[in-house]
Ligand SMILES: Nc1nc2c(ncn2[C@@H]2O[C@H](COP(=O)(O)OP(=O)(O)OP(=O)(O)O)[C@@H](O)[C@H]2O)c(=O)[nH]1
């Protein structure tokens with residue numbers, strides 16, 4: 001099979017979603033896509049219409065007319081635009097056809113194109129060609145894809161900025177600094193007597209500084225990816241305290257099964273949605289308790305993992321059941337987490353005041369509190385009657401907004417590339433330490449080169465065809 005890097009046949013796909021809409025767009029790309037499209041297009045001129053010669057069409061200009069299929073039947077009233085290579089998204093000749101939305105007009109237009117030699121584009125193939133033709137780098141392509149998919153307003157801004165000033169990204173700067181340092185290492189290696197110029201200490205310090213910059217990039221990228229996936233808010237507590245009821249109350253719909261039987265929720269359940277302007281993933285978990293039931297144990301193990309990764313914990317207490325022990329091994333992880341403690345089933349104690357309720361649960365609340373940090377906020381609510389939720393929501397919003405503040409210079413990359421950045425950081429840091437011990441310029445030089453290679457893999461300056469295919473195949477068709 002021909003390498004996908006060398007394919008330049010004509011591809012076509014719908015670029016807008018399927019379904020009823022005012023307008024739909026079809027993208028066609030590849031050499032000779034213009035003559036192909038013009039076989040079916042007639043320009044409307046007053047009351048008449050006429051076919052166009054490819055040479056007579058001006059690029060980037062909208063032409064209004066009609067589309068006919070191969071049998072000469074009218075399909076739709078359309079507008080077309082031609083982009084001449086290399087001034088198009090893919091860098092190839094491209095035609096965009098705007099039909100009416102809905103199911104049939106687009107389908108018929110595509111059908112005529114496919115019958116006459118175009119082939120359906122694979123997912124991400126337009127972006128892939130843009131990448132191969134150097135119209136866009138790998139970060140740019142992935143940024144566009146993330147922008148299409150994200151539901152998080154805070155990350156949308158980061159992505160839009162990243163598209164605008166891609167080359168300003170810190171990763172490019174770090175690469176330059178690594179190359180500069182490699183060059184001075186070579187000088188030091190070739191002229192060892194000239195130690196003044198590049199003293200080993202200075203070199204080690206320079207490497208450490210670059211490693212620190214990389215670390216800052218990683219930290220910010222991790223926050224960005226967390227925002228992109230949705231901040232994780234995990235509801236946990238003992239069985240039957242009302243976790244699933246609270247999930248339903250916060251969602252405003254009956255999503256989770258609620259019952260009076262402890263241990264109802266065994267696997268976790270999550271919903272992503274916009275909560276007070278922030279994109280969150282709200283997770284309902286299996287109740288925490290000691291159990292011999294295998295499935296429940298697995299559920300609890302998952303809960304512990306979710307707690308570890310959570311941005312915020314909503315820890316539910318029920319004054320009636322909260323004297324017992326939770327599942328082993330959870331206190332440590334719970335104490336360290338950012339959390340709000342909720343005393344649920346407030347409606348059952350209309351006569352008892354807040355302070356007394358909290359006092360009754362004092363031991364438990366203290367056990368949940370990190371002695372080195374301030375006390376966690378405590379609210380009493382009735383998840384069932386949905387009372388007391390407004391102050392809770394306000395507090396949640398406050399905490400989550402703090403977590404989601406995006407710093408200047410944040411770069412978003414997908415999770416697997418964050419892992420690559422971490423690997424690069426380790427190589428750099430360990431290389432620096434080894435150099436301090438051994439003073440071997442050559443080995444350090446290799447470490448720097450390896451780091452640069454990893455960064456180049458991320459920006460797409462160097463690439464592996466299989467990895468590229470994996471990345472682009474996750475894009476949507478028509479992108
Ligand atoms: N009176 C009162 N009952 C509640 C409240 N919240 C939940 N319940 C009841 O408590 C019982 C357990 O509720 P769930 O939401 O299933 O509890 P859970 O924590 O998800 O339980 P597991 O999934 O078994 O861990 C149900 O009978 C609910 O109706 C509340 O605010 N007030």
Ligand SMILES: [Mg+2]
Pocket residue numbers: 243244245256257258264265284285
């Ligand atoms: Mg439940």
